[in-house]
Amino acid sequence: MVLADLGKRINSAVNNALSNSQDDYTTTVDVMLKSIVTALLESDVNIKLVSKLRTNIRNKLLESKSKSTNTAQTKKLIQKTVFDELCNLVDCETQPFQPKKKKQNIIMFVGLQGSGKTTSCTKLAVYYSKRGFKVGLVCADTFRAGAFDQLKQNAIKARIPFYGSYTETNPVKVAAEGVAKFKKEKFEVIIVDTSGRHHQEEDLFQEMVEISQVVKPNQTIMVLDASIGQAAEQQSKAFKDSADFGAIILTKMDGHAKGGGAISAVAATKTPVIFIGTGEHVHDFEKFSPKSFVSKLLGIGDIESLLEQFQTVSNNEDTKATMENIQQGKFTLLDFQKQMQTIMKMGPLSNIANMIPGMGNMMNQVSEEETTQKMKRMVFVLDSMTKQELESDGRIFIKEPSRLIRVARGSGTTVFDVEMILMQQQMMARMAQSSKAAQQGGKMPGMPNIPGMPNVSPAMMQQAQQKLRQNPSLMKNMMNMFGGGQGGGLPGMGGGMPDMNEMMKMMQDPQMQQMAKQFGMGM
Numbered sequence: 001m002v003l004a005d006l007g008k009r010i011n012s013a014v015n016n017a018l019s020n021s022q023d024d025y026t027t028t029v030d031v032m033l034k035s036i037v038t039a040l041l042e043s044d045v046n047i048k049l050v051s052k053l054r055t056n057i058r059n060k061l062l063e064s065k066s067k068s069t070n071t072a073q074t075k076k077l078i079q080k081t082v083f084d085e086l087c088n089l090v091d092c093e094t095q096p097f098q099p100k101k102k103k104q105n106i107i108m109f110v111g112l113q114g115s116g117k118t119t120s121c122t123k124l125a126v127y128y129s130k131r132g133f134k135v136g137l138v139c140a141d142t143f144r145a146g147a148f149d150q151l152k153q154n155a156i157k158a159r160i161p162f163y164g165s166y167t168e169t170n171p172v173k174v175a176a177e178g179v180a181k182f183k184k185e186k187f188e189v190i191i192v193d194t195s196g197r198h199h200q201e202e203d204l205f206q207e208m209v210e211i212s213q214v215v216k217p218n219q220t221i222m223v224l225d226a227s228i229g230q231a232a233e234q235q236s237k238a239f240k241d242s243a244d245f246g247a248i249i250l251t252k253m254d255g256h257a258k259g260g261g262a263i264s265a266v267a268a269t270k271t272p273v274i275f276i277g278t279g280e281h282v283h284d285f286e287k288f289s290p291k292s293f294v295s296k297l298l299g300i301g302d303i304e305s306l307l308e309q310f311q312t313v314s315n316n317e318d319t320k321a322t323m324e325n326i327q328q329g330k331f332t333l334l335d336f337q338k339q340m341q342t343i344m345k346m347g348p349l350s351n352i353a354n355m356i357p358g359m360g361n362m363m364n365q366v367s368e369e370e371t372t373q374k375m376k377r378m379v380f381v382l383d384s385m386t387k388q389e390l391e392s393d394g395r396i397f398i399k400e401p402s403r404l405i406r407v408a409r410g411s412g413t414t415v416f417d418v419e420m421i422l423m424q425q426q427m428m429a430r431m432a433q434s435s436k437a438a439q440q441g442g443k444m445p446g447m448p449n450i451p452g453m454p455n456v457s458p459a460m461m462q463q464a465q466q467k468l469r470q471n472p473s474l475m476k477n478m479m480n481m482f483g484g485g486q487g488g489g490l491p492g493m494g495g496g497m498p499d500m501n502e503m504m505k506m507m508q509d510p511q512m513q514q515m516a517k518q519f520g521m522g523m
């Protein structure tokens, strides 16, 4: 993902500061800030923004130091301050327009050619359609030959009604007719795709203004290719002057380019990013929230986005039940099963892995295909559990271990596979508990006041990951545990039992025990 390197570098700057006990506090903060500043500048973030971030972090850390009485508190202070200031960098604190049911909400798209407008129009149409809105797409791009065909193909695939013309060359006329048609038919969300050009030409801006005058959009969205670097800022300012957009969609966040320019564009136009595009597929579309974005950037997982993503592709009733459970601080095996089935529908697993604490980095070490196979095995395991087992919190397996063997046999997997699922379900259950604690205003044990943070700090996670990388056999076992890995699981006995020697060795390893403790699981 774009900015993945930036996240790693910021993370390591923070972790070095946390483990540094030699320098005095001010020197430690300055060394950390130097690394963070270099990483941000090299990712194309505007120098003024970086300088403001540096001053804010430094002032806060030096001012608050006197209040923290011990090392643990100081560490939390550093983590939280860096987290908050990175959030401020991408948060313009403006509430974007929200379409309302039973009203006619008109949304107009603008942006340069190839930025991903047409693709994002369809993604947004699907997003609202899945949430119960009656959505129509209008193609007002009469400039590019084939634009209407592209929108038509996308719309047919996604089963979204569309409007366009092969013969009419006036985009203003097509836009007006399309919107009028959908309004008459009581559509609730009408999305108008306009044409893009290579440059910010006068003609393009004039056309946008004219279309805007006839369709009178409730919201204008600018689509910005995240990989264009420093040019993003200039481009978005030019569009802002003519089209006065109220929201940004950042596309191609799955690429490898630097994304700092896009971050700077957000700050320069004081306009909220509402979604990010993370691939060409219609479901590669994530609702943007500053906290979620920074959580993912720093590799600390993001349960909020995970749930949001689930809502898009999952059965509403199932998601509602899981949401209710999570709100009560619970996450049963049945929730796990339903959501695993949904995950399989959610597109590339690497996208999802980035939202689960610790899984993103691990996914980088194994192939997508192997991981998909492992995920399938997990679904088989869950499908082999009884209703009573699924509705339980998992402790039933500890009380009656024979159930482990039965499920392993029934699913054609190993007891080890079943145990690993129970372990992951425990992790999710702990995250649900943390979320509940956060909602109730209680401080979480991991890092205070960050919704969705599990009981594992980024520093702890990174330390654990470093240890795993230094020890390949441990790594392999962990891969198996998280559904990845090279070896297709630990060697089984008679198709049902795991290699107990191997398993015991793993459980007794102090590093493993420490990791288990960090995840809040006794081993």
Ligand SMILES: Nc1nc2c(ncn2[C@@H]2O[C@H](COP(=O)(O)OP(=O)(O)OP(=O)(O)O)[C@@H](O)[C@H]2O)c(=O)[nH]1
Binding pocket: 111, 112, 113, 114, 115, 116, 117, 118, 119, 120, 141, 144, 147, 150, 195, 196, 197, 250, 251, 252, 253, 254, 255, 276, 277, 278, 279, 280, 284
């Ligand atoms: N990897 C990736 N590709 C994307 C994303 N969004 C769009 N694309 C691809 O980018 C290319 C251009 O996308 P379009 O939607 O045609 O762009 P456009 O802005 O409508 O272009 P014009 O209609 O010519 O103005 C297509 O190949 C899309 O599949 C994204 O989030 N990630």
